[in-house]
Amino acid sequence: MMKAKAAPPSARVTLADVARTAGVDMSTASRVLRGEATQRVREETRDRILKVAEELQYLANPLARGLRTARTSTIGIVVPQLDNPVFASAIRGAELAAARLGYSLLISHREPGATGTTIAKLSQTNRVDGLLVASLDDDEVLRTDLTAARVPYVLMNRVLPGAALSVVLDSRAAARLAVAHLAALGHRRIAHLAGREGGFNAKERWEGYRDGLKAAGIAYDASLVAVAGYTAEGGMWAMRALLPQRPTAVLAATLVSAAGAMTVLHEAGLRIPEDISVIGLHDAPVAGMLYPALTTVMMPTEEMGSVAATLLIRSLNGESPAAVAPLPPGALISRNSTGPAPHGR
Amino acid sequence: MMKAKAAPPSARVTLADVARTAGVDMSTASRVLRGEATQRVREETRDRILKVAEELQYLANPLARGLRTARTSTIGIVVPQLDNPVFASAIRGAELAAARLGYSLLISHREPGATGTTIAKLSQTNRVDGLLVASLDDDEVLRTDLTAARVPYVLMNRVLPGAALSVVLDSRAAARLAVAHLAALGHRRIAHLAGREGGFNAKERWEGYRDGLKAAGIAYDASLVAVAGYTAEGGMWAMRALLPQRPTAVLAATLVSAAGAMTVLHEAGLRIPEDISVIGLHDAPVAGMLYPALTTVMMPTEEMGSVAATLLIRSLNGESPAAVAPLPPGALISRNSTGPAPHGR
DNA sequence: CAGCTTTGAACAAACGATTGTTCAAAAGAA
DNA sequence: TTCTTTTGAACAATCGTTTGTTCAAAGCTG
Numbered sequence: 001m002m003k004a005k006a007a008p009p010s011a012r013v014t015l016a017d018v019a020r021t022a023g024v025d026m027s028t029a030s031r032v033l034r035g036e037a038t039q040r041v042r043e044e045t046r047d048r049i050l051k052v053a054e055e056l057q058y059l060a061n062p063l064a065r066g067l068r069t070a071r072t073s074t075i076g077i078v079v080p081q082l083d084n085p086v087f088a089s090a091i092r093g094a095e096l097a098a099a100r101l102g103y104s105l106l107i108s109h110r111e112p113g114a115t116g117t118t119i120a121k122l123s124q125t126n127r128v129d130g131l132l133v134a135s136l137d138d139d140e141v142l143r144t145d146l147t148a149a150r151v152p153y154v155l156m157n158r159v160l161p162g163a164a165l166s167v168v169l170d171s172r173a174a175a176r177l178a179v180a181h182l183a184a185l186g187h188r189r190i191a192h193l194a195g196r197e198g199g200f201n202a203k204e205r206w207e208g209y210r211d212g213l214k215a216a217g218i219a220y221d222a223s224l225v226a227v228a229g230y231t232a233e234g235g236m237w238a239m240r241a242l243l244p245q246r247p248t249a250v251l252a253a254t255l256v257s258a259a260g261a262m263t264v265l266h267e268a269g270l271r272i273p274e275d276i277s278v279i280g281l282h283d284a285p286v287a288g289m290l291y292p293a294l295t296t297v298m299m300p301t302e303e304m305g306s307v308a309a310t311l312l313i314r315s316l317n318g319e320s321p322a323a324v325a326p327l328p329p330g331a332l333i334s335r336n337s338t339g340p341a342p343h344g345r
Numbered sequence: 346m347m348k349a350k351a352a353p354p355s356a357r358v359t360l361a362d363v364a365r366t367a368g369v370d371m372s373t374a375s376r377v378l379r380g381e382a383t384q385r386v387r388e389e390t391r392d393r394i395l396k397v398a399e400e401l402q403y404l405a406n407p408l409a410r411g412l413r414t415a416r417t418s419t420i421g422i423v424v425p426q427l428d429n430p431v432f433a434s435a436i437r438g439a440e441l442a443a444a445r446l447g448y449s450l451l452i453s454h455r456e457p458g459a460t461g462t463t464i465a466k467l468s469q470t471n472r473v474d475g476l477l478v479a480s481l482d483d484d485e486v487l488r489t490d491l492t493a494a495r496v497p498y499v500l501m502n503r504v505l506p507g508a509a510l511s512v513v514l515d516s517r518a519a520a521r522l523a524v525a526h527l528a529a530l531g532h533r534r535i536a537h538l539a540g541r542e543g544g545f546n547a548k549e550r551w552e553g554y555r556d557g558l559k560a561a562g563i564a565y566d567a568s569l570v571a572v573a574g575y576t577a578e579g580g581m582w583a584m585r586a587l588l589p590q591r592p593t594a595v596l597a598a599t600l601v602s603a604a605g606a607m608t609v610l611h612e613a614g615l616r617i618p619e620d621i622s623v624i625g626l627h628d629a630p631v632a633g634m635l636y637p638a639l640t641t642v643m644m645p646t647e648e649m650g651s652v653a654a655t656l657l658i659r660s661l662n663g664e665s666p667a668a669v670a671p672l673p674p675g676a677l678i679s680r681n682s683t684g685p686a687p688h689g690r
Numbered sequence: 691c692a693g694c695t696t697t698g699a700a701c702a703a704a705c706g707a708t709t710g711t712t713c714a715a716a717a718g719a720a
Numbered sequence: 721t722t723c724t725t726t727t728g729a730a731c732a733a734t735c736g737t738t739t740g741t742t743c744a745a746a747g748c749t750g
Contacts, residue, residue: 012471014706025730030708038709040728059469063417064706067408067735083433083629091427091454107452109436124404126357232634259634266636284428289577289604291611291636359736370700375738383739385697409736412705 013056022052029053033060066126075312076106076128077305078118080136085255085284086301087134090156093305094132101313103129113137116145123150130312132156132305138198154312156304158200165315167308170326171201171281172208174297175251178279179212181295181332182249186341187277188218191247193228193238193257202227205253205281221245228257235260243268248341249277259290262337273339283333295338298330358401367397374398378405411471420657421451421473422650423463425481430600430629431646432479435501438650439477446658448474458482461490468495475657477501477650483543499657501649503545510660512653515671516546516626517553519642520596523624524557526640526677527594531686532622533563536592538573538583538602547572550598550626566590573602580605588613593686594622604635607682618684628678640683643675 019029024045031039032049052058066072077094079087095105106128110118115135122128131153135142142160146153155166182190192209195202210220224245228238235257239250243264252258258280262272270276272292280287283298304327314321364374369390376384377394397403411417422439424432440450451473455463460480467473476498480487487505491498500511527535537554540547555565569590573583580602584595588609597603603625607617615621617637625632628643649672659666 012469012706015708016706026707027709027731028729031729034708036709040726042728045728061412061706062470062472063408063412064735065708067406067412067737068706068708070735072408081433082427082436083430085428088426088428095454107454109440109452124357125407127407232630256630256634263634263636263638285577285601286631286634289601289608289631290634291608293608357736360738361736371737372701372739373699376699379738381739384699387698390698406736409705410738412707413736413738415705 012061013058014061015058018049018053018056018058021056022049024049033058070126071129072127073102074104074106074128075130075132075309075316076108076122077132077134078108078110078115078122079134080110080115082109085286086157086282086299089284089301090134090305090308093302093307094309095305096302097306097309098313101310103309103313105309113141115142116148119145119153120148123148130154130316132308132312134158152312152315154308154315156308165311165321165323167304167311167324168200168326169299169301169304170328171204171299172211173326174281174299174329175205175208175253176212176215177208177329177332178251178281178297179209180215181334181338182251182277182279183212183216183218185249185277185338187249188341189221189224189245189247189249190218191224191226191242191245191250193235193242193250193252193261194225195227195253195257196229197227202253209251228253228260230254230256232256232260232263236264239264247276249279249338252278252280255280255282255284255286255294255296258294258337259286262290262294272337275342277338277341279338283330287333287335290337292336295335296333298333300327300330303327357406358403359406360403363394363398363401363403366401367394369394378403415471416474417472418447419449419451419473420475420477420654420661421453421467422477422479423453423455423460423467424479425455425460427454430631431502431627431644434629434646435479435650435653438647438652439654440650441647442651442654443658446655448654448658450654460487461493464490464498465493468493475499475661477653477657479503497657497660499653499660501653510656510666510668512649512656512669513545513671514644514646514649515673516549516644517556518671519626519644519674520550520553520598521557521560522553522674522677523596523626523642524554525560526679526683527596527622527624528557528561528563530594530622530683532594533686534566534569534590534592535563535594535596536569536571536587536590538580538587538595538597538606539570540572540598540602541574542572547598554596573598573605575599575601577601577605577608581609584609592621594624594683597623597625600625600627600629600631600639600641603639603682604631607635607639617682620687622683622686624683628675632678632680635682637681640680641678643678645672645675648672 015026015029019026029049032041032046075098098105108118130151133153134156155164157168159166159168194206213220224247226238226241228234239261250261252261258278262278265272272278279295281297283296287294287296311321360371360374364371374394377386377391420443443450453463475496478498479501500509502513504511504513539551558565569592571583571586573579584606595606597606603623607623610617617623624640626642628641632639632641656666
């Protein structure tokens with residue numbers, strides 16, 4: 001028995017097929033399928049077209065449509081790293097929001113530094129209607145990168161003085177919350193592992209840390225702060241520098257630096273949380289993988305993505321959405337790395 | 346002084362612009378710019394066209410091109426999760442290889458389970474010429490999902506009996522390597538935290554574990570193996586089950602289960618690596634964040650992505666590339682979680 | 691110098707949609 | 721009954737490329 005030669009791979013069904021089968025003109029079919037309101041169509045005709053399209057499983061060719069309309073219903077998201085819980089979840093949020101609004105998301109991942117060319121390529125080749133951009137680069141670098149953008153864009157997780165719409169997390173409030181938690185546990189000597197010097201988020205967290213201290217009636221002591229950056233090594237380095245100050249608790253700006261800090265504490269023979277508590281900002285699965293499991297303040301990173309996407313799409317549709325306030329932190333996830341301050345001061 | 350009203354946003358320069366400026370027909374310009382060989386063009390004319398295109402910064406509109414040629418020079422990659430070092434680095438590899446071959450990569454991330462619809466949408470709408478797919482779903486599910494694919498595809502990190510091209514890592518060899526390392530340190534009671542029961546990779550690793558044992562002259566003891574799956578909780582659960590067997594070393598199938606296991610060991614008061622060694626498969630930054638830093642066997646995940654992309658693109662170009670052998674593991678990264686077997690048996 | 695090749699490039703028809711415009715038939719007005 | 725409106729849909733031009741075909745001029749051949 002011979003097998004058919006793999007049925008003519010269902011030669012993509014086009015609008016012309018639908019129109020022909022329904023016995024109408026393509027223009028009519030197009031209008032009905034897109035739900036265009038400016039043109040009246042007899043109910044009966046409309047139904048016929050819809051039914052045929054359904055039966056034939058018609059799917060518009062986005063290339064043809066995009067060519068004609070100069071819109072792709074696709075927004076791009078440019079992130080410096082994929083395996084970073086913050087960006088991964090922002091992507092998820094953006095994807096969901098975009099889908100809800102009838103857009104697709106084109107994820108573009110580039111090494112930091114190459115952001116500029118990516119933006120240029122994406123926006124010059126009509127691939128996307130707008131861009132969501134997250135960047136770890138300096139203000140000046142980012143600013144020039146963005147000049148290449150030929151499409152509207154929204155910044156994520158950072159702000160660029162005098163420019164663009166952006167959606168950020170309220171890291172300051174998050175840090176404040178973390179300090180409050182520590183203070184409530186009786187800690188007075190709370191250290192801070194800060195992020196990159198000069199960074200927007202780093203500054204926010206630092207200020208939140210000071211806010212928290214003040215709210216708890218604790219004097220700010222600059223010798224309890226060290227810059228750790230965003231690597232485990234940085235966390236280790238900073239924690240080592242802070243050890244002589246004998247803090248009873250540490251607020252790390254990120255999960256990664258918290259991990260580095262904990263390594264140093266273990267090596268120093270300190271017990272967590274009996275001798276010293278550790279808390280990190282942002283929540284991700286890795287927090288539960290550390291030992292002890294890290295207490296964190298959850299940040300609405302997914303929401304950040306969805307808000308950014310919504311904002312962008314709104315402005316693509318001609319609205320001029322207002323800037324949005326920093327997104328407040330989520331819950332404090334209490335795991336095992338924080339506990340009451342040790343007794344003997 | 347009045348500022349110009351943002352120069353007519355450099356109305357996208359088209360091929361027609363280039364042709365007109367160079368004083369030739371569009372067809373000629375097109376052929377020259379695409380380097381088509383079938384048509385002779387005077388050197389002088391060619392240069393002129395090239396120069397004009399350069400000056401005008403002409404960039405072909407991929408929509409128009411795609412519409413005409415029915416090819417997009419884009420391949421899609423479907424992954425179940427973004428924040429997973431394995432997939433993230435496979436994406437990076439695929440992206441690099443694709444770029445090298447003149448293709449772009451469309452990253453599509455979907456919740457497991459939605460793979461089918463993603464594949465369907467991507468391949469039915471002419472967005473991609475081919476697909477790279479990674480899936481965590483069962484064979485049967487994946488198989489039906491793939492029936493929706495209207496374009497060629499290559500599987501990553503798994504094999505599907507009787508189907509498709511796929512690129513996998515040699516996990517078996519990796520597990521063997523890990524056991525050899527442990528055996529060389531004098532360990533005889535080596536436990537194994539296996540992956541999901543029935544999973545392809547899980548089986549491979551398990552067999553590699555047995556291979557390694559045999560090579561070291563150690564008898565296989567089924568009571569030293571527990572299924573941990575791919576979560577920290579699974580790792581904890583399995584490690585607890587294995588504790589009574591008093592292993593002196595543990596081979597975890599993944600970084601995540603290794604982390605779970607270490608948590609349990611800490612809680613049990615065991616010192617790592619003095620009392621018990623732990624080694625995990627795959628390497629990623631998180632390995633260095635654990636305490637103690639985890640010894641791992643590096644796997645060529647990035648290479649997996651680039652090989653898969655290359656394979657796919659080759660077959661898109663009409664070649665029928667041969668299946669490729671499992672990619673051998675990379676180096677064993679010795680950190681602090683492994684050490685000599687404890688003295689007293 | 692007439693006829694045949696080669697060269698080098700222009701012509702023109704798609705690709706699959708969208709959308710401004712035109713138009714016949716039906717309905718309503720005078 | 722004739723003229724004007726309204727309805728419902730067909731016509732046709734485009735979007736920016738690619739590519740099969742045609743064709744004039746130049747170069748050869750004998």
